[in-house]
Amino acid sequence: MTFRTDINGLRALAVIAVILFHFNEDLLPGGFIGVDVFFVISGFLMTKIIVNSLNNNTFSIKVFYSSRANRIIPPLAALCFFLLIFGWYYLSPADYRQVGNDILNSMLFISNFIYAKDKGYFDASSSEEWLLHTWSLSAEWQFYLIYPLILLGVYKFLGKNKAKAFIVTTTFISFIICIIWSNISPTASYFLLPTRAWEMLIGGVAFLYPLSNKKNYQVLSWFGIAIIFSSAIFINEVHLWPSYLTLLPILGTYLVIISKQKNVFLDNKPIQYIGSWSYSIYLWHWVIVTIGLYLSIPNWIFIGLPLSFLLGYLSYRFIETRKQKTFITNPIFLIIIIGGLGGFIHKTNGLLPHYSNDIQRIYNDNKYISIHCEESDTLGCKFINKNNVTNDGYADYILLGDSHANSQIHTVLESIPKDKSLIYIGSSACLFSPNLGSTQRDLTGCNSAINIAYNTILPKNIGSTVIFIQRTNIYFQGYNNNEGEDTKKDIRYNVSSSLISSEDVFTNTLCSLVDNYKIFATKPTPEQTVNVPNYQIKSLLLNKNNDISISLEHYKKRNKLNELLFKKLDDCGVNILNPEPYLCNEINCPIINDGTSVYLDDDHLSLFGADLLLPMFKDALRK
Structure with missing residues (x-):
């Protein structure tokens, strides 16, 4: 697959927008649109991988799932393991218990279902959710599980040309569901795949209906970047999301992708490095933000921001792109062990016996007493x-x-x-x-x-x-x-x-x-x-x-x-x-x-x- 520096640059823009928003939303009020940019990119790349393999009769469900799991799960497991260690020393039994449950849900890629029932993404109390950001990984993973199966079936029974029409139709249906559901249940709509699928499918449309390679589309590329920037600056958490407004960053990303143009803004070494590290940076940044808030460290952004990039690089270098595959880094093993530890911590009230007697007394004295x-x-x-x-x-x-x-x-x-x-x-x-x-x-x-x-x-x-x-x-x-x-x-x-x-x-x-x-x-x-x-x-x-x-x-x-x-x-x-x-x-x-x-x-x-x-x-x- 040809490496697209423009898409890698988009990844960098997306993760920078998200972390600036999370460290201080005043810096970039609409920085959360970075997740929407990621969704379009994922949809484009997944459609390209699946469709090209189907056209060449080389597609393998096992290879597809294995490739995604080997890249996504080990860095996530490393982050969750860090939280298990941190929580052992610094979190209360109630918080550690909750973190254990969140780790289990994140490793099973169902955390978006839990947060959809729990609280809004923009609620102030959401800053206490150590793995809130994994909702987007869960939504993407659910897309990865379902999408290839659907495409495989459509290709087999309807053929290549009708498969294209099917994706366009599904994109439109998902968008309509999004608009209706966001007005009925904004929190659920924010987190769940049916109202987010259209964003990823737009990426698929970008691959299936490319522009001619004979023309220079630099203006489209710059226009797309301008739309993304404008969205990050002028949209904020007060706006219903996802909604009609979500079309703006989605359109901007779509234009950059279909233009296939290199430009000095996206194609430079710092941006390319950040783009390559973007997944790991995204994983670590929210936990770093939450640590600063939890420990009440003043001016944490000046420490936490560079630390997020550093930990993102280390995760990318030594975990995400590791060459040697071992049993301990096997995705299924990691899900069982890390997810199992999370579940055990949840069941044992944050491993309550490991706390001091004073802490156990406070915890036990303040349990909710049910009414008989x-x-x-x-x-x-x-x-x-x-x-x-x-x-x-x-x-x-x-x-x-x-x-x-x-x-x-x-x-x-x-x-x-x-x-x-x-x-x-x-x-x-x-x-x-x-x-x-x-x-x-x-x-x-x-x-x-x-x-x-x-x-x-x-x-x-x-x-x-x-x-x-x-x-x-x-x-x-x-x-x-x-x-x-x-x-x-x-x-x-x-x-x-x-x-x-x-x-x-x-x-x-x-x-x-x-x-x-x-x-x-x-x-x-x-x-x-x-x-x-x-x-x-x-x-x-x-x-x-x-x-x-x-x-x-x-x-x-x-x-x-x-x-x-x-x-x-x-x-x-x-x-x-x-x-x-x-x-x-x-x-x-x-x-x-x-x-x-x-x-x-x-x-x-x-x-x-x-x-x-x-x-x-x-x-x-x-x-």
Whole structure:
């Protein structure tokens, strides 16, 4: 196969764009389009290899898969092995457990499925995903597995000419799926092959329908480079991706490939070296970025950027292009051993016994304690204590709420009289008020819980005490800035009419209940800036221990708008419970109390933290 310096130069541009974006997105806001450039290049090269072999009757599925595996898997395995070593010394049990699972998924090339269900690529918390970047390797590998089989079948049953038309048609269909799916489920669309396949297939179209070699297409080459650069500069994470806009970097890459032109920008030694090392650089750079963030190293870009190139070169030189093939570098062996180690670490809670007793205590003390329902049916979870919920569904107390209610229910149960009964209806990230919708999330489970609560439970429990425990500030104000999220990005609930706000719908709902029920509503608990147990463990591992509890002023400022909502509730007769005096002092809202974590993560209270609210609940609920 003739070596194309222009394509190698494109690889360099792609990896430079991606790493600049990841080290500091302000340097190149649209640098993530480098992955799209890689996809087109892969599609072009794979189509060229497969089609030329099919035309010469020399194509072998075994040789094709073996060639791809021998190049891709050993460098990936080396990176994962490094993470196993790093995690042993520096990661908390929870993080090491997660890294083990990510390594297994990455070695099996299914990580894109996991991330598609988990979180968005641009979420701030994604910086904690050590192998997030392997989603693109998984998508490409899935393409490598499926594409040759499809082409082989099409060539055999339809012939060469119809195979070309088939690829063009499939490209168009994949693009349509991408546009539709991106609007329905942006996160899944970002990571999965069906919405990305068209980008690789465009590369195939570039090979199957080349331009005449008799003309000089320098202008096309430069125009393509200009489009790629413009995309990297003017596109940013706010734009839906992939989408119509994705056509821009794809078109730019397509034009460079079909023009087949050398130019001084792509065909020079530094760019050619980087292009050759690009796969290994891509593998290492994200882990280097994450190490800098994890260890909070200032100005890390000045160390991490050159280190990414150095490690990329070493990986290319000694692993990716190794001449000697041994049993230990066999791709199948590496998948079994490295993936198996990852799975074992996940199953053993990050190999918990290898940590110190203090770390094991923190980890064990802050596990999520599941709720054991003494009786459960479609009407909810029934905590009976000494008395049964009556046959007609009556209970003395009804608890409604989201995951914050879930983390405090043990305390609520301890607070009510032992001879009283309680029914709990809960759903994560659910604001318990009918007539609210969301453009941010699927509310199927939430709406089901709300229907049960308002249409079945409450009508049978006139006179009961109803308790609402919810993270109300996030529903109306969005994420806490200190969580790294843009507060304007996640206003979760809305109403179709502009004449009434979602806050008013919620307050009107609770106020309408006060005539028939005794209503309690808790103000939000303080939200910290870190996962507290992980922070405690990290402090022990790294010998750092700074108190980063949020200040009382921060807590009050965060909930300033929320206070107006609770003032309206108070005015209409809702009883307001305020956790501030129990979780905060005159200066701050501590993350640790008497050496014990107050939180399960950054905002959910631990069992110990929730028990700090026992006096508040007992005083209110036993009157």
